[in-house]
Structure formats: C-alpha cells, structure tokens
Amino acid sequence: MRVTQSMLSSNMLRNLSNSYGKMSTLQDQINTGKKITRPSQDPVVATKGIGYRTDLNKVEQYQRNLGEVNNWLDSSDDALDHVGEAVKRLQELVTDAANDSKTSDDRKKIQVEITQIRKQIQDLSNTKVGDKYIFSGTNTLTPLHDGNTFTDTSIATGLNKEVKIEVYDGVQINVNTTGIQLFSDIDAMLEKIETSLGNGSAGTVISGYLSDINNMQNNVLEKRADIGARQNRVEMMENRLESQEIIATKRMSENEDIDLEKAITEMITQESIHTAALSVGSKIIQATLVDFIR
Structure with a gap:
C-alpha cells in the first residue's frame, strides 16, 4: 500500500486528537476526584453508583426517623x-x-x-x-x-x-x-x-x-x-x-473515586507521550510541494 503525505498527516492529527482526549479525561478525573463525569463514560460505574447512593439515602432517612423516635420516647x-x-x-x-x-x-x-x-x-x-x-x-x-x-x-x-x-x-x-x-x-x-x-x-x-x-x-x-x-x-x-x-x-x-496518585502519574506519562508526538509530527508535516520540486 502506498503511504502518502496526506495519510501521514491524517494519522498524526487523529492520534494527537486521541491524546488530547485522554489528557482531558485524566484532567477531569484529577479535578473532580471521580472516575467519570458522565454516565456514558462507564455505564457500569454509573449504575452501581446509583445503587450505592440509594442505599446511603435510605440510611440517612432512617437516621432522621430515629431522631423522631428519640423525640417521642x-x-x-x-x-x-x-x-x-x-x-x-x-x-x-x-x-x-x-x-x-x-x-x-x-x-x-x-x-x-x-x-x-x-x-x-x-x-x-x-x-x-x-x-x-x-x-x-x-x-x-x-x-x-x-x-x-x-x-x-x-x-x-x-x-x-x-x-x-x-x-x-x-x-x-x-x-x-x-x-x-x-x-x-x-x-x-x-x-x-x-x-x-x-x-x-x-x-x-x-x-x-x-x-x-x-x-x-x-x-x-x-x-x-x-x-x-x-x-x-x-x-x-x-x-x-x-x-x-x-x-x-x-x-x-471504591466505585467512583479515583486513585489520585495513579491518575497524576498517568497524566504525566500522557503529557510526555503527547509532547513526543508533537515533536515527531512537526517533522512529518514540514515537507511541502516546493520541498519536493527542489
């Protein structure tokens, strides 16, 4: 298969876009302390979270009920x-x-x-x-x-x-x-x-x-x-x-919160990968038609 300059540029841009997406996700996790910010990111985590919150809300309601019980007694x-x-x-x-x-x-x-x-x-x-x-x-x-x-x-x-x-x-x-x-x-x-x-x-x-x-x-x-x-x-x-x-x-x-140390490490690693990709990509897209004519 013949690899063209256009293909190289497209692949590079796509990979850079994916890298930005990964860094954005990691940045959101570090900022919020949560694994996901939208249910679509991980439906399993989201569904379990709803169940755990329901259990916690019930406990809180029962605690309020006990306050009323104590008041009566x-x-x-x-x-x-x-x-x-x-x-x-x-x-x-x-x-x-x-x-x-x-x-x-x-x-x-x-x-x-x-x-x-x-x-x-x-x-x-x-x-x-x-x-x-x-x-x-x-x-x-x-x-x-x-x-x-x-x-x-x-x-x-x-x-x-x-x-x-x-x-x-x-x-x-x-x-x-x-x-x-x-x-x-x-x-x-x-x-x-x-x-x-x-x-x-x-x-x-x-x-x-x-x-x-x-x-x-x-x-x-x-x-x-x-x-x-x-x-x-x-x-x-x-x-x-x-x-x-x-x-x-x-x-x-355990279901929703991130391991902060792990997330920061992954963020640093992803930034290094992204920086390297930018460096290599800049060399790929330097060549122009004028360069080939020369």
Whole structure:
C-alpha cells in the first residue's frame, strides 16, 4: 500500500486528537476526584453508583426517623417522670392527711394542693411532640383530656393503638405510650381522695388510698421501663445504621473515586507521550510541494 503525505498527516492529527482526549479525561478525573463525569463514560460505574447512593439515602432517612423516635420516647419518659413525682408528692400528702391529729381545715388545705396535682397530671396527659399528642394513641391530633373529662375510648377507638415509625427495611418501632388507662385511673383516684378530704373522712379511710397510690406508682414505673427498653433498642439501631452508612460510603468511594496518585502519574506519562508526538509530527508535516520540486 502506498503511504502518502496526506495519510501521514491524517494519522498524526487523529492520534494527537486521541491524546488530547485522554489528557482531558485524566484532567477531569484529577479535578473532580471521580472516575467519570458522565454516565456514558462507564455505564457500569454509573449504575452501581446509583445503587450505592440509594442505599446511603435510605440510611440517612432512617437516621432522621430515629431522631423522631428519640423525640417521642424522650418526651414520653420525661412526662411520666413528672407524673411519678406528682404521685410521690400525693403519697406524702395522703400520709400526712391520714394522721388523726389533722383537723378538718388542715385536710382542706391538703385538698387544695391535691387539686393542683390533679390538674398538673391532666396537663401532662396532653404532652405534645410538635403538633401531636403522644399519649392519645393514633388519635395524635386529639388531646387526651379536653379540660373537663378524658376522651371516651368507645368514641375515639385509636386511643389504645400504637404509632410506629420505620427505622430500617421492614423494621418498625412503636414510639408512643398509650396513656388513656393510666391517666384516667390516676385522675379517678385523685377525685376520690379530693372528695374524702372535702367530706372530712376519718384518717383510716384516707390511709386506705395509700395502697392505690402505690399501685399507680408501679404502673408509672412499668410504663417507663417499657420506654427504656425501646430506647435501648433505638440505640442499637443507631449503631447499626452508622455501620451501614460507613459501608455504603466506602463502596461508593471504591466505585467512583479515583486513585489520585495513579491518575497524576498517568497524566504525566500522557503529557510526555503527547509532547513526543508533537515533536515527531512537526517533522512529518514540514515537507511541502516546493520541498519536493527542489
């Protein structure tokens, strides 16, 4: 085959163009730190990257969900802690009122404080996270106590239902504590104690409420123990998600990120090749028709 000057020039220009393309690709990789900047450069890398990003986005969403779970559980535990303190104070007051040395006026003064404790517990039953009532079951927009009475379970059927939040694929955690039974029982007990104190009941009658108060304290502790168990589970889920985040980030980096040292070395090598090609090419295209006529 006869090789002409035109063929040499065309091959040289094509090779130089390819060399510029390789240097451009390497330059983009060094600038961005990524193997590709367009999916068309490597569809396999691009497809895997989408998968890894999806996994990472899911982990981040679950971490946000856990933040909401912690908000509910912490708020529930704090509210019940205050209920426990109120019941403890109630126990002290009833013990004091049961003393037969107390006069009717003394017991009425105690009654006034118990009335305030009752109102405080009613307020605690309406504890909210954001705009949601956390002790109202799935009826999160309905207060447990409307200022007069507690909501009737026969009307609001969701009061004893669980509110769940997804914290992992197929894993949900119950974030609420159903409080209608607990708060209504405490309120009914307080109403009876108020009535007894107001009617001037004997000390033996008043002391009879101490066992009921003790039972209520145990009920509050049981609720808090259940919350504590769920908080421990949430902590384990947080650790698991942190591990999954590290794994997903590592895989994504291995798939997309370049080896910077290797890329710089390849860039220097390609520049040397390109410089040599330019030097040789300049000699090839020097000859003109006038040079051949000479």
